[in-house]
Amino acid sequence: GQQLNQSPQSMFIQEGEDVSMNCTSSSIFNTWLWYKQDPGEGPVLLIALYKAGELTSNGRLTAQFGITRKDSFLNISASIPSDVGIYFCAGQPWTGANNLFFGTGTRLTVIP
Amino acid sequence: DTGVSQNPRHKITKRGQNVTFRCDPISEHNRLYWYRQTLGQGPEFLTYFQNEAQLEKSRLLSDRFSAERPKGSFSTLEIPRTEQGDSAMYLCASSLDIGQISNEQFFGPGTRLTVL
Numbered sequence: 001g002q003q004l005n006q007s008p009q010s011m012f013i014q015e016g017e018d019v020s021m022n023c024t025s026s027s028i029f030n031t032w033l034w035y036k037q038d039p040g041e042g043p044v045l046l047i048a049l050y051k052a053g054e055l056t057s058n059g060r061l062t063a064q065f066g067i068t069r070k071d072s073f074l075n076i077s078a079s080i081p082s083d084v085g086i087y088f089c090a091g092q093p094w095t096g097a098n099n100l101f102f103g104t105g106t107r108l109t110v111i112p
Numbered sequence: 113d114t115g116v117s118q119n120p121r122h123k124i125t126k127r128g129q130n131v132t133f134r135c136d137p138i139s140e141h142n143r144l145y146w147y148r149q150t151l152g153q154g155p156e157f158l159t160y161f162q163n164e165a166q167l168e169k170s171r172l173l174s175d176r177f178s179a180e181r182p183k184g185s186f187s188t189l190e191i192p193r194t195e196q197g198d199s200a201m202y203l204c205a206s207s208l209d210i211g212q213i214s215n216e217q218f219f220g221p222g223t224r225l226t227v228l
Contacts, residue, residue, distance in 0.1 A: 031215045042219035050212050088154050092215050102154025
C-alpha cells in the first residue's frame with residue numbers, strides 16, 4: 001500500500017507559538033487532506049487540497065499541496081490549548097483509488 | 113446533530129463471540145467507507161460503498177468480516193468469531209459523490225472493540 005511519512009512524530013510547544021508539520025509520500029497523490037483527532041473520537045476534517053502548489057487556509061491553519069505532488073505541509077499559527085491532538089495527513093493516490101491513505105500522525109501538545 | 117453516527121461507541125466481547133456495528137452516514141452522502149485504526153496508527157481502509165453497492169474491499173478486510181449497506185443508507189459491519197487481533201477502533205466515514213468533493217470524507221466517532 002501507499003506509505004505516508006509524517007514528521008515530526010510529536011511536538012511540545014508553548015501556547016502562542018506557530019507549528020509546522022509535513023507529510024511525504026513515495027508516489028504521487030491527487031488529493032491531500034489534513035485531519036485532527038482527539039482521544040476516543042473520529043478524525044475531523046480540517047483542510048482539503050486538490051491542486052499542486054495550492055495554498056489553503058482555515059482560520060489559523062494553512063496547508064499546502066506540494067509542487068511535486070508527493071508532499072503536503074500544515075501550519076498552525078498562534079497555537080492555543082485546544083489545538084492539542086493528533087494531526088493526520090491523508091491522501092488519495094493518482095491511481096484513482098476511492099479510499100484515503102493516512103499518515104501515522106503528529107501528536108501536538110500545547111503548554112499553556 | 114447531522115454528522116456521521118456510529119453505534120455502539122464501545123464494545124467489549126469475549127473471543128469467539130460475534131459483533132455487529134452500525135454506521136449512519138450524513139443523510140445526503142451516497143458514499144460510505146469503513147476504516148480500522150489501531151493504537152498509534154492512522155486509519156486503514158477496509159471497504160467502500162457507493163449507494164448499496166460494495167465497490168471496493170482492501171486486503172485488510174478479513175474473509176470473516178462482512179459489511180452491508182442494504183438500502184444505500186446505514187451500513188453494518190459484522191465480525192463473527194472475534195479474535196484478539198480484531199481489537200481496534202472501527203471508523204465509518206461518508207462523502208458526497210460530486211467531483212473532487214467526493215474525496216472529503218467525514219468520519220463518525222468510531223466504535224472501539226476490545227476482544228478479551
